[in-house]
Amino acid sequence: MPPFSLPAPDPRAAISIRGLVKVYEGKPAVNGLSLDIPVGSFYGLVGPNGAGKTTTLNMATGLLLPDAGQVMILGGDVWQDVNRAKGIIGVMPQADQIFDRLTGAQLLVYSGMLRGMGRQEAKSRAQDLLAAFDLVDAAGKMVNEYSAGMTKKICLATAMIHSPRILILDEPFESVDPISSANLRDILVEYVSTGGTVVVSSHVMALVEKMCTHVAIIDHGLVRADGTVQEVAAGEDLEDRFLQLVGGRHAAARISWLDGGGGGTGGQAGDDAR
Structure with a gap:
């Protein structure tokens, strides 16, 4: 936790986080993170792998108990009333978290019920x-038969069916083709x-940069x-x-035998192998 006193969470924010901490095996995944996400914003969380983005989202949505800190959603403390928080947010599941042996229509009805x-x-x-x-033609198909883009869309639909006030999406465009990605963006x-x-x-x-109104750069849990x-x-x-703030970029490694101009010894090695 930071050594100074933190301001109280902002009850006007969609999500207000103060001093959030999560430690795994003595190593902090989230290290005193504080953030305010305004109502009506399209907010991006960016950071390198292992920065703490997913852990932060899981704690903010009542899926993972924090070791310290406070999260308020629309003025209510998440961990004092988890059911209230979960009722007003929609969390997009990952493909391996849904019942893919149901049809698309069945999965949505099940999610609503x-x-x-x-x-x-x-x-x-x-x-x-x-x-x-654009899933009407696939409504009767098993979800495990869907393409990556279709699966992302049905996952997002399950998060929206109860008309949440806040949508939480973890890497929603990963492995999605440009057309499906554009359609998802339009809906959001x-x-x-x-x-x-x-x-x-x-x-x-x-x-x-193109889609979001606000952004937070997260690194090492902060x-x-x-x-x-x-x-x-x-x-x-x-x-x-982002690269200035996070660092980690270095000069391209020079590999002596990797020569796209054909000056290496690969061809000769291939001849010798024969």
Whole structure:
């Protein structure tokens, strides 16, 4: 934990985090992280592998108990009333976290009923989502037969069926083709335009810079910079700014035998092997 007193969480924020800590085997994965995510923002969390993004999101959404710190969602303490928090957020599951032996339509209805909906309401919302995500023709197929892009879309749909006020998406565009990625972005931008808040973690800096209104750069379990995309980029490309803050880039390694011009000995070695 930081040695100084932290300000109280902001009850006006969609998500307000103060001094969040998670330690695994003596090593902090999240190390006193504090962050405010405004209502109605499209917020990007970026950082290198192992920076603590997923751990932070899991603690902020009631999926992982923090070792220290506080998280408030829309003015309510997450860990004082986990059920309330989970009722107003939608967390996009990973592909290995869903029941892929169900059809797309069945999975959505099941997800809606888990949220307390009646079957008919869940069916109606499932049809609306299948149409919005261009999955009507795949509604009767088993999810394990879906492509990567289709699977991402059905996972996002399961997180939206109860009309959450906040969407939490961990690497939603990973392994998704450009067309599916564009369709997902359009749906999320429309959701934000209605007053929703989207929090997305991603490694794709150009996508975050284009899509998000706000961004936080996380490294070693701490926020290195946060604010609007323009504020964090500070007049540079967001990727360049990210590399300045996080570091780790080094000069290209020179491998003597790796010669794309054909000057190496690979051909000769191949002849000798024969």
